[in-house]
Amino acid sequence: MAHVPTAEEQIQSLREEIHHHEHLYYVLDSPEITDAQYDALMNRLKKLEEQHPELITPDSPTQRVGGKPREGFAKVAHSRPMLSLDNAYNEEELRAWDQRVRAGLPSSETLRYVCELKLDGLSLALQYGAGAHESAHLERGLTRGDGTTGEDVTTNVRTIRSVPLSVAAKKLHTAHLPQSFEVRGEVVLPQAAFVKMNEERVAQGLAPAANPRNAAAGTIRTLEPNIVAQRRLDFYAYFLLRDGETLLPTHTETLEALKTAGFRVNPHGATAKNIDQVIEFIAKAEPLRETLGYEIDGVVIKVDSTAQQRRLGFTGKAPRWAIAYKFAARAGITKLEDVLFQVGRTGKVTPVAALTPVLIGGTTVTRATLHNADEIERLGVRIGDFVQVERGGDVIPKIVSVIDDKEHPRGKKEIVFPSVCPVCGSELMKVEGEVDWRCVNSSCPARVREELLHWSARSVMNIEGLGDAMVAQLLGQNPTFDEGTEAVTEEGAPITTRKPLIHTIADLYRLKREQLLGLERVGEKTADALLAEIERSKAAGLARALLGLGIRFVGERTGQLLAQHFGSMKALREASAEELEAVNEVGPKVAQAIVEFFAVEKNLQLIDDLESLGLKMTAEKRVVGTTLEGLTFVLTGTLPNLTRDEAKEKIEAAGGKVSGSVSKKTDYVVAGEEAGSKLEKAQALGVKVVDEVGLLKLLNG
Numbered sequence: 038m039a040h041v042p043t044a045e046e047q048i049q050s051l052r053e054e055i056h057h058h059e060h061l062y063y064v065l066d067s068p069e070i071t072d073a074q075y076d077a078l079m080n081r082l083k084k085l086e087e088q089h090p091e092l093i094t095p096d097s098p099t100q101r102v103g104g105k106p107r108e109g110f111a112k113v114a115h116s117r118p119m120l121s122l123d124n125a126y127n128e129e130e131l132r133a134w135d136q137r138v139r140a141g142l143p144s145s146e147t148l149r150y151v152c153e154l155k156l157d158g159l160s161l162a163l164q165y166g167a168g169a170h171e172s173a174h175l176e177r178g179l180t181r182g183d184g185t186t187g188e189d190v191t192t193n194v195r196t197i198r199s200v201p202l203s204v205a206a207k208k209l210h211t212a213h214l215p216q217s218f219e220v221r222g223e224v225v226l227p228q229a230a231f232v233k234m235n236e237e238r239v240a241q242g243l244a245p246a247a248n249p250r251n252a253a254a255g256t257i258r259t260l261e262p263n264i265v266a267q268r269r270l271d272f273y274a275y276f277l278l279r280d281g282e283t284l285l286p287t288h289t290e291t292l293e294a295l296k297t298a299g300f301r302v303n304p305h306g307a308t309a310k311n312i313d314q315v316i317e318f319i320a321k322a323e324p325l326r327e328t329l330g331y332e333i334d335g336v337v338i339k340v341d342s343t344a345q346q347r348r349l350g351f352t353g354k355a356p357r358w359a360i361a362y363k364f365a366a367r368a369g370i371t372k373l374e375d376v377l378f379q380v381g382r383t384g385k386v387t388p389v390a391a392l393t394p395v396l397i398g399g400t401t402v403t404r405a406t407l408h409n410a411d412e413i414e415r416l417g418v419r420i421g422d423f424v425q426v427e428r429g430g431d432v433i434p435k436i437v438s439v440i441d442d443k444e445h446p447r448g449k450k451e452i453v454f455p456s457v458c459p460v461c462g463s464e465l466m467k468v469e470g471e472v473d474w475r476c477v478n479s480s481c482p483a484r485v486r487e488e489l490l491h492w493s494a495r496s497v498m499n500i501e502g503l504g505d506a507m508v509a510q511l512l513g514q515n516p517t518f519d520e521g522t523e524a525v526t527e528e529g530a531p532i533t534t535r536k537p538l539i540h541t542i543a544d545l546y547r548l549k550r551e552q553l554l555g556l557e558r559v560g561e562k563t564a565d566a567l568l569a570e571i572e573r574s575k576a577a578g579l580a581r582a583l584l585g586l587g588i589r590f591v592g593e594r595t596g597q598l599l600a601q602h603f604g605s606m607k608a609l610r611e612a613s614a615e616e617l618e619a620v621n622e623v624g625p626k627v628a629q630a631i632v633e634f635f636a637v638e639k640n641l642q643l644i645d646d647l648e649s650l651g652l653k654m655t656a657e658k659r660v661v662g663t664t665l666e667g668l669t670f671v672l673t674g675t676l677p678n679l680t681r682d683e684a685k686e687k688i689e690a691a692g693g694k695v696s697g698s699v700s701k702k703t704d705y706v707v708a709g710e711e712a713g714s715k716l717e718k719a720q721a722l723g724v725k726v727v728d729e730v731g732l733l734k735l736l737n738g
Contacts, residue, residue: 059098229330369397489508546652589634670694
């Protein structure tokens with residue numbers, strides 16, 4: 038009679054299969070199954086564990102993301118100090134280090150180096166202990182801290198998909214590892230994730246993070262594990278210990294063992310027989326900065342032999358057997374020609390440096406942020422100065438210092454921060470405790486322009502055709518159709534300013550066809566298309582309206598949570614700070630900002646105006662625990678009864694997520710009439726396709 042697997046055997050088999058596919062996807066970037074197939078395995082495991090809770094273990098894939106916020110991080114001593122590395126900034130310093138290493142070893146011994154990319158992230162120590170079935174499971178994750186004591190961030194580390202929650206007995210045996218060991222490595226935030234995170238922060242009225250390294254450090258120390266999971270951090274392993282001692286005879290063998298055990302090891306490394314080969318590797322590594330998708334700031338060189346490492350030993354703060362060669366910062370020296378003052382949609386006035394063009398990291402830089410008045414004072418910068426400019430995180434140009442020597446004479450013109458708005462002339466105000474000056478005139482043309490562009494953005498009301506040039510004309514300003522060219526009519530005559538057609542967001546919904554036809558380069562087809570887009574946006578719903586209104590700290594995620602919790606704009610505007618704080622992920626700062634927004638009469642008038650013009654200011658309240666929880670949908674084509682926004686709102690109210698593109702991570706494509714390429718892609722990827730009836734069945738469980 039055939040053996041019927043027990044529940045424990047089924048669970049163990051599923052865990053091993055899921056771990057295998059997670060390793061293929063998150064470490065090797067070579068998945069063998071679709072996301073739908075992966076989710077099916079995970080759902081089977083979840084159901085079995087729900088039926089047999091006594092069999093749930095910490096290393097189960099279902100336990101990767103913790104739901105509750107941490108109250109704080111405990112301090113834990115490291116098994117061995119996590120020391121920093123000495124730095125070399127040029128070839129001379131690198132050769133001097135090589136001479137010190139050779140002097141510390143017998144001349145008869147063969148010396149070999151290992152070269153690795155220096156990842157610009159956050160160091161972590163992962164401690165593994167004996168698990169079930171002779172495996173090893175993740176017990177603890179520690180930050181570097183002060184080098185001797187780190188913070189226990191295990192809950193957050195478990196959300197990083199490239200960190201194995203357990204290592205199977207077979208892998209341990211193949212890698213020659215015991216059940217208890219420690220892995221050290223670097224956590225990095227990929228550049229794409231960094232850009233996305235900053236876009237979300239700006240949408241919430243928050244300052245963007247300076248660079249991916251700071252963002253990674255801040256993410257791993259957040260008290261919300263779900264936020265850590267959303268950031269998509271990566272972990273690269275490079276060190277292996279047991280009871281504080283190096284396990285294997287060489288560093289090369291250590292890296293190979295880590296790969297065999299299922300850890301992600303950076304592929305860009307090499308061995309070198311001498312310092313000349315090290316320098317050759319550095320020359321090849323520096324250009325990789327442009328292509329990797331994550332930040333590096335140098336090359337780490339280590340003596341390969343563990344025995345030689347022990348003999349060389351340590352100084353008070355760093356190993357003698359390793360050094361970090363630091364790449365030159367992506368910077369350039371140029372002249373500060375002028376300072377412009379830009380007004381954002383929240384009224385924030387930002388000084389922007391106009392520079393003599395300079396090439397930095399393959400990009401010509403002509404503008405750089407000066408952040409605020411305090412930063413100008415700190416730098417002591419004047420117009421006409423020569424300044425050093427860096428691309429912060431290799432993304433955002435910023436002035437880091439003033440050059441003052443014989444070759445670069447100082448400028449003479451002081452930078453005077455305006456006391457009135459440079460656009461509308463209103464007096465600027467600064468809130469106590471903040472560094473930014475703001476224009477508080479809600480009718481300021483600069484603010485209105487930015488508000489309109491934000492309102493029409495794809496993530497807000499998604500009004501196609503309402504771009505820079507159109508908004509400029511609606512506000513009576515000169516549009517620029519092509520950067521660097523003067524705006525002209527089709528006959529070549531310059532376009533002049535005219536009387537504004539709109540003064541607020543609400544005026545968009547009062548536009549008439551004949552008004553649009555009076556604008557330059559706007560024909561009947563363009564006018565009709567824009568009016569149709571504006572009309573369609575009325576149904577976008579409460580969450581998008583909240584995002585569009587520009588309430589400080591209220592981004593897309595917070596707007597959805599508020600809409601799902603309160604269900605209507607009326608209920609939200611009447612809510613107290615305490616009631617707002619009852620919403621998941623809404624803290625005192627966000628709650629106070631919302632209360633202050635609704636305390637302003639002009640804001641209430643705008644909302645009333647929008648409602649009277651037909652904008653939908655309601656949402657379906659969240660139904661927790663439905664079958665849509667955690668599922669991703671893509672909408673395509675025209676549904677018979679629901680508009681796309683109505684379908685999106687229903688899905689999100691039931692816990693699902695709506696994406697704009699189909700991928701292997703899509704769970705369902707909801708297809709209506711005239712469904713196009715998205716449907717074809719879904720069929721090619723094996724993604725489930727349902728119609729409106731199928732969607733309603735899913736919504737009803």
